[in-house]
Amino acid sequence: VTFSTSVRALHHQWMQTIEDQLHYKAVRPHSLLVFINPVAAIQQAVDIYQFKVAPLFKLAKITTVVIVTDYANHARDYILATDFHKYDGVVCVGGDGMFSELMQGVIRRTQTKAGVDLNNPKARLAKCHLRIGIIPAGSTNSVCYSTTGVSDPVTSALHIIVGDCQPLDVCSVHQRNTLLKYSASLLGYGFFGDILKDAERARWLRASRYDLSGIKTFLKHQLYEGNISFRLATGRVGSPRDKCRCLTGCTICSEIGRRLNQNENEDDNANWNELEGKFLAINGACISCCSFRSSQGLSPSGHLANGALDLILVHKCSKFNFLRHLFRHVTNNDQLDFPFVEVYRVREFKFLPYVMSSREIALKKQKRKSHFRRNIWRRNVGRKSSSWNSDGELIMPAAIEVK
Numbered sequence: 001v002t003f004s005t006s007v008r009a010l011h012h013q014w015m016q017t018i019e020d021q022l023h024y025k026a027v028r029p030h031s032l033l034v035f036i037n038p039v040a041a042i043q044q045a046v047d048i049y050q051f052k053v054a055p056l057f058k059l060a061k062i063t064t065v066v067i068v069t070d071y072a073n074h075a076r077d078y079i080l081a082t083d084f085h086k087y088d089g090v091v092c093v094g095g096d097g098m099f100s101e102l103m104q105g106v107i108r109r110t111q112t113k114a115g116v117d118l119n120n121p122k123a124r125l126a127k128c129h130l131r132i133g134i135i136p137a138g139s140t141n142s143v144c145y146s147t148t149g150v151s152d153p154v155t156s157a158l159h160i161i162v163g164d165c166q167p168l169d170v171c172s173v174h175q176r177n178t179l180l181k182y183s184a185s186l187l188g189y190g191f192f193g194d195i196l197k198d199a200e201r202a203r204w205l206r207a208s209r210y211d212l213s214g215i216k217t218f219l220k221h222q223l224y225e226g227n228i229s230f231r232l233a234t235g236r237v238g239s240p241r242d243k244c245r246c247l248t249g250c251t252i253c254s255e256i257g258r259r260l261n262q263n264e265n266e267d268d269n270a271n272w273n274e275l276e277g278k279f280l281a282i283n284g285a286c287i288s289c290c291s292f293r294s295s296q297g298l299s300p301s302g303h304l305a306n307g308a309l310d311l312i313l314v315h316k317c318s319k320f321n322f323l324r325h326l327f328r329h330v331t332n333n334d335q336l337d338f339p340f341v342e343v344y345r346v347r348e349f350k351f352l353p354y355v356m357s358s359r360e361i362a363l364k365k366q367k368r369k370s371h372f373r374r375n376i377w378r379r380n381v382g383r384k385s386s387s388w389n390s391d392g393e394l395i396m397p398a399a400i401e402v403k
C-alpha cells in the first residue's frame with residue numbers, strides 16, 4: 001500500500017504518526033549488521049538493498065553497517081569473530097544459501113559461547129537470541145516465502161523495521177560425531193540432492209539452472225537404496241496430512257514454544273521406527289518450503305516452529321507416477337496422496353545408504369567380523385549414493401543423523 005497526498009500538513013501528520021508508533025515498539029531494532037551477497041541470483045542484491053531497503057531503514061532511523069561479501073562463508077566467519085553488543089540483529093540480503101550461512105554463524109557462535117559441544121548430536125542447544133532478518137534477493141527465497149508469505153524485499157524490510165519476530169525450527173545434521181550443518185528448510189536426498197549437484201556445475205545459467213537440472217534428474221529416474229530410522233514426534237505437533245497452513249501466531253507452534261521454554265519434552269523416550277527400500281527421494285522439511293515455484297511447498301502443513309520435521313519418503317514408482325507427484329507441487333492437489341509416498345512428522349531421523357566409499361569399504365573389510373557387518377557390506381557393494389541438499393548447499397556424506 002502506498003499513501004500519497006499533495007497536502008503538506010497531512011503528509012507531516014502521517015510521518016509523525018508512523019514515527020510515534022515506531023517509537024513505542026520496544027523490540028524494534030535500532031542498529032543492524034547487513035550482509036549482501038553480490039552474486040545471489042541475478043546479481044541484483046546490492047541494488048535491491050540500496051534502492052528498496054536502505055531508504056526505509058533510514059526513514060526508520062535504523063543505523064546499519066553494511067558488508068558486501070567477498071567470498072562464500074565470509075558472513076559466517078565475520079559473525080563468528082564479531083562483538084555483537086552494538087547490534088540488535090543481522091540481516092542477509094540474498095537467497096536461502098545466504099540465510100543458511102548467517103544461521104550457521106549465529107548458532108555456532110551461541111553454542112560455542114554457551115560451552116555446548118557442537119559435534120555431540122545429543123547435546124541440547126542453547127537458545128539463540130540474536131535475530132536474523134531476510135531481504136529476499138536469491139533464486140528461490142524459500143525461507144522468506146514460507147515465513148512472510150511472499151518474496152518481496154519491501155515487505156521484509158517493513159517486518160524488520162517494526163521488530164516482527166518468528167521463531168523457526170532448525171535441525172542439526174551430523175555424521176557420526178561431527179556436525180556437518182544446521183538446516184532450516186529442506187534436506188533432500190536423491191532427487192533434490194541430484195538436482196543441486198548438477199545445478200552447481202551450471203551456475204552461469206542463474207535461476208534457470210534448477211529447471212534444466214530438474215529435467216535431467218527426472219529423466220535419469222535414479223533410485224537409491226538405504227535404511228531410514230526415525231523417532232516420531234508425539235504430542236500436539238499436528239499431522240503432516242492436516243489441511244491447515246502454519247502462519248505467525250499458529251496455536252500449535254505457540255504451545256510447543258511454551259513447552260520447550262519450560263524444558264518439557266515428551267518425545268525423548270519415543271521408540272525408533274525403521275524401514276528400508278529403494279527411494280527416488282527422501283525429503284526432510286523443517287518448514288513448508290514453499291516458494292514462487294510451489295506455493296504449497298514440499299509439506300503444505302509443515303509448521304514454522306513445532307520442533308518437528310516432516311519426513312517425506314518417495315518410494316520406487318514409474319516415471320509417470322513420479323511426474324504426477326512432482327506436478328502436484330505446483331497445483332493445489334495433494335502431492336502426498338499417492339501409495340508410493342509416505343510422510344511422517346519426526347523429531348529425528350538417521351539414514352544409512354546401501355553403498356560405500358572405497359575408504360569405507362576398505363575399513364569394513366578390516367572390521368568384517370560380525371555376521372551383521374558382513375551382511376551390510378555385501379548389500380552395499382556396487383550401489384549408488386546421492387548427496388544431501390541442505391537448504392541449497394550440498395552435503396557430501398550420505399549417511400547422516402538429523403535431530
Ligand SMILES: Nc1ncnc2c1ncn2[C@@H]1O[C@H](COP(=O)(O)OP(=O)(O)OP(=O)(O)O)[C@@H](O)[C@H]1O
Pocket residue numbers: 036037038039040041042069070071072073074093094095096097098099101137138139140141142391392393
Ligand atoms: N561474494 C561471494 N562470492 C561467492 N559466493 C558467495 C559470496 N557471498 C556468498 N556466497 C555464497 O553464495 C551462495 C548462494 O547464495 P544465495 O543463496 O544468496 O543465492 P542463490 O543460490 O541464487 O539463491 P537460493 O539459495 O535462494 O536459490 C551461498 O551459499 C553463499 O555462501
